[in-house]
Amino acid sequence: xxxxxxxxxxxILGYLVGALLTWLxxxxxxxxxxxxxxxxxxxxxxxxxxxxxxxxxxxxxFGLPARESEVSGWxxxxxxxxxxxxxxxxxxxxxxxxxxxxGIAALILRFELAQAGEGILNADRYNQVMSMHGxxxxxxxxxxxxxxxxNYLVPIMIGADDMAFPRLNAVTFWLIPPVxxxxxxxxxxGSFDSGWTAYPPLSVVNNGGQILFVxxxxxxxxxxxxxxxxxxxxxxxMRAPGMTWGRLPIFVWAAFAASMISLLTTQFFAASLVLxxxxxxxxxxxxxxxxxxxxxxxxxLFWFYSHPAVYVMVLxxxxxxxETITHMSRKPLFAYKAVVVSLLTIAGLSVIxxxxxxxxxxxxxxxxxxxxxxxxxxSVPTGVIFLSAVATxxxxxLWMKTPLFFAMTWVFQFLMGGVTGIFxxxxxxxxxxxxxxxxxxxxxxxxxxxxxxxxxxGIFFWFPKITGRMIxxxxxxxxxxxxxxxxxxxxxxxxxxGTNGMNRRIADYPEQLEGAxxxxxxxxxxxxASFLLLVYILLTGARRGPKxxxxxxxxxxxEWHVSSPPPEHNxxxxxxxxxxxxxxxxxxxxxxEFAGMTAVEQIPPEQTGTGEGGDYE
Amino acid sequence: MAMTATPEAVHSRAEATYRPAAxxxxxxxxxxxxxxxxxxxxxxxFVVSGTDQPEHLNQGLALLLTLLLLWSSISAFRAEAAMAHxxxxxxxxxxxxxxxxGVLFLVGVGVEFxxxxxxFPANTIYGSSFFMLIGLHAFHVLTGILALGVVWNLGRLGxxxxxxxxxxxxxxxxxxxxxxxxxxxxxxxxxxxxx
Amino acid sequence: xxxxxxxxxELAAVIQRGWFTAGALAVLTLIEYxxxxxxxxxxxxxxxxxxxxxxxxxxxxxxxxxxxxxxGGNA
Ligand code: HEM
Ligand SMILES: [Cu+2]
Numbered sequence: 001x002x003x004x005x006x007x008x009x010x011x012i013l014g015y016l017v018g019a020l021l022t023w024l025x026x027x028x029x030x031x032x033x034x035x036x037x038x039x040x041x042x043x044x045x046x047x048x049x050x051x052x053x054x055x056x057x058x059x060x061x062f063g064l065p066a067r068e069s070e071v072s073g074w075x076x077x078x079x080x081x082x083x084x085x086x087x088x089x090x091x092x093x094x095x096x097x098x099x100x101x102x103g104i105a106a107l108i109l110r111f112e113l114a115q116a117g118e119g120i121l122n123a124d125r126y127n128q129v130m131s132m133h134g135x136x137x138x139x140x141x142x143x144x145x146x147x148x149x150x151n152y153l154v155p156i157m158i159g160a161d162d163m164a165f166p167r168l169n170a171v172t173f174w175l176i177p178p179v180x181x182x183x184x185x186x187x188x189x190g191s192f193d194s195g196w197t198a199y200p201p202l203s204v205v206n207n208g209g210q211i212l213f214v215x216x217x218x219x220x221x222x223x224x225x226x227x228x229x230x231x232x233x234x235x236x237x238m239r240a241p242g243m244t245w246g247r248l249p250i251f252v253w254a255a256f257a258a259s260m261i262s263l264l265t266t267q268f269f270a271a272s273l274v275l276x277x278x279x280x281x282x283x284x285x286x287x288x289x290x291x292x293x294x295x296x297x298x299x300x301l302f303w304f305y306s307h308p309a310v311y312v313m314v315l316x317x318x319x320x321x322x323e324t325i326t327h328m329s330r331k332p333l334f335a336y337k338a339v340v341v342s343l344l345t346i347a348g349l350s351v352i353x354x355x356x357x358x359x360x361x362x363x364x365x366x367x368x369x370x371x372x373x374x375x376x377x378x379s380v381p382t383g384v385i386f387l388s389a390v391a392t393x394x395x396x397x398l399w400m401k402t403p404l405f406f407a408m409t410w411v412f413q414f415l416m417g418g419v420t421g422i423f424x425x426x427x428x429x430x431x432x433x434x435x436x437x438x439x440x441x442x443x444x445x446x447x448x449x450x451x452x453x454x455x456x457x458g459i460f461f462w463f464p465k466i467t468g469r470m471i472x473x474x475x476x477x478x479x480x481x482x483x484x485x486x487x488x489x490x491x492x493x494x495x496x497x498g499t500n501g502m503n504r505r506i507a508d509y510p511e512q513l514e515g516a517x518x519x520x521x522x523x524x525x526x527x528x529a530s531f532l533l534l535v536y537i538l539l540t541g542a543r544r545g546p547k548x549x550x551x552x553x554x555x556x557x558x559e560w561h562v563s564s565p566p567p568e569h570n571x572x573x574x575x576x577x578x579x580x581x582x583x584x585x586x587x588x589x590x591x592x593e594f595a596g597m598t599a600v601e602q603i604p605p606e607q608t609g610t611g612e613g614g615d616y617e
Numbered sequence: 618m619a620m621t622a623t624p625e626a627v628h629s630r631a632e633a634t635y636r637p638a639a640x641x642x643x644x645x646x647x648x649x650x651x652x653x654x655x656x657x658x659x660x661x662x663f664v665v666s667g668t669d670q671p672e673h674l675n676q677g678l679a680l681l682l683t684l685l686l687l688w689s690s691i692s693a694f695r696a697e698a699a700m701a702h703x704x705x706x707x708x709x710x711x712x713x714x715x716x717x718x719g720v721l722f723l724v725g726v727g728v729e730f731x732x733x734x735x736x737f738p739a740n741t742i743y744g745s746s747f748f749m750l751i752g753l754h755a756f757h758v759l760t761g762i763l764a765l766g767v768v769w770n771l772g773r774l775g776x777x778x779x780x781x782x783x784x785x786x787x788x789x790x791x792x793x794x795x796x797x798x799x800x801x802x803x804x805x806x807x808x809x810x811x812x
Numbered sequence: 813x814x815x816x817x818x819x820x821x822e823l824a825a826v827i828q829r830g831w832f833t834a835g836a837l838a839v840l841t842l843i844e845y846x847x848x849x850x851x852x853x854x855x856x857x858x859x860x861x862x863x864x865x866x867x868x869x870x871x872x873x874x875x876x877x878x879x880x881x882x883x884g885g886n887a
Contacts, residue, residue, distance in 0.1 A: 061771075063776060233646065238639070263650050264650060266650075267651075267654035275749070282739055282748070283740050284739045284740065285742055286665060286742075286749075291740060292665065292666065300664070301661065645879060668855055676849070684841065687834060687838055690869070699823065702819045793874045800866050807848075808845070
């Protein structure tokens, strides 16, 4: 608490110092964008210093001993903790909140779209709310799984006691609140209205809120780069003895591949935004066609990150879903090696397909073919992963609890998303589908269906591990059904709307599209309401749910063989990995053993699960 | 670093055995990531203005800056080697030399900026790339100087030895990396356009 | 011979390698400059210089070979 308070104060002071100094040097007004930029930078440093980087890290740079904070219990979650499990929970809580905020914005949008004509929002306001919704949700999609489960589980799954760089990890998380504050403060400077993509020329000439968008999103990029760096280093250097690359749990592989992408491509988003900032405040002309610049440059830089970013979102989702499916259908993961190769292939291919977002942008014609081809190539490894999920379920002993339920809805939704992607990758069809609601429906099926549903799968699957308690499974399944149905009803009509001429990012539309829009709006509210149930389930489960025990799902991977929640430093002895994690059905197979724990014996499929009631059959 | 180092054994495992590899890999990954950042800006320069360059470039100064940075590389290299062999005196001297050369480099960039503002201001397309790239690089030089200052001071206080000088190694590697980026930026801005 | 003087001859050898590299880099830079100012469209001619200089820096100054010994030992 003290740290948090200090961080806020230092942050505000830093902002004032930065902004005032700039103002003194150059005059003008205090709300000029240059002042905002310098204020934000100094404020960010103040914030990090205050939250605990000063105590634990910067002091060492001057030869002083680090001051460790000695808070314990729930207060650790509000301060600078270097424990990867605390950081995982911090991410989880933060991004659930951001997701709900983004959801409220979405409902406002749908409310406006219920009828043609201008309703509660005028055209400008609509674009502002739409942009806010977009960037908040993109942030959730990029960081929610990787930040929470990546942090919480990767070290335990590989038998390590923490991430490779625990302090860096804490800094990575504490960079997030300034991002949220920066974005939410944008209305004070007139909001930003250029969508999450922030294309120039609009983003160079619009209201001052855009500069806060630029600063916040660049900070967010820094955080993802550092997070990716930490995950990769951890996986490479901290694996327990015997944990060979061929024995890594699939979620670890997925987090690793996604981290590679965010480590190496996020700079391009940051770079494109820095150029926007330069054009806005330093008078450069990168995107000013009249002065010799080129707005298309932005789109290339931006998509060079933002296409791979969709795989940063969805690869960890693959990992979560595959992990859940194999444990809960009591079968070995189908084609483990092929899945690993596919994950890495996707990471590699993801950087050569970006221009499929630009078929109608006016870039050179001869680029259309190669980018179309490359995009369609990437469906191959994606398909392999999809098939692995299906084949693992096939004739498995499905243990129909909430997590598996969610994982199975994922299978359908990702199929929808992937198949519609092919139409967008085809130049011929994309020319008329681009910038229509077809695209909106496509990416909601892939991102909400492929990533948010995987996030929920993970929440329900690892909830017992993180809190030590079980949720009410009946309510969980009701939530899963409700959400899934609401989701289909909201977004299926949008494919139709798109092919019938409804443009995206626009507050008004032709009257003949009213019916489907109203339908979608009603469904969206239904979908939104289901999240109240989610919050209820999680809160009551965490407080009053039955005790979960170490291993309610009878699963093989290491995190299930320590207490729930795991002790500090995870293991009481050095784990040694002796076998592949997913040998379900092979009697006597073992994954790992370590002091203080009986060797990990995998439960053959005839046996029932424990947890509560043991109704696995 | 541990909040409370409960099972001592577990922690010393993480720190003693795994640290050097982790630190090195972490830094390499960071540098790889930085390389992509620089390449984003360098490729932007080619996209907006090809290899065009104005006539007024101060080639002499640029060559001088390049050699200055090269000189600072060898002093940084010597500093690291000195610490690896427990030669503290040489270490202190060479780190200081590196810092001084770095500062001189920044002064040179300042002079260059001043001239550039007159000849090709930021609102020309070459000027945009020029100020962006040189500015980004100079910012890295500045952070490098600050980091060198930190290890200089800690070295003076006796924090390092031949078997315990990762921060020195890391900072020096970063310094060489900044030089490496200059190897690409220098021709990008000054030479590709020919004379 | 004490340990110390053995250490210092070793140090001298390392530093000498550094000087050679720096010398090579300086020469390369000067030739690069010369090529750039005398050839008409020098872009392609300059690429080998960038690669060579970068390679030297990576190999000698940045010890890129330490990348080969990073795995936690379970490969
Ligand atoms: C086989 C798989 C996929 C293919 C072939 C594909 C293809 C495409 C294409 C061609 C577009 C551009 C449409 C346009 O603007 O005209 C697009 C848009 C988009 N896709 Fe996909 N996609 C696939 C999977 C995914 C996945 C897995 C995600 C996310 C997790 C995703 C997220 C998006 C997003 C966010 C956009 C819209 C970006 C914007 O304009 O704001 N896609 N997709
Ligand atoms: Cu894409």
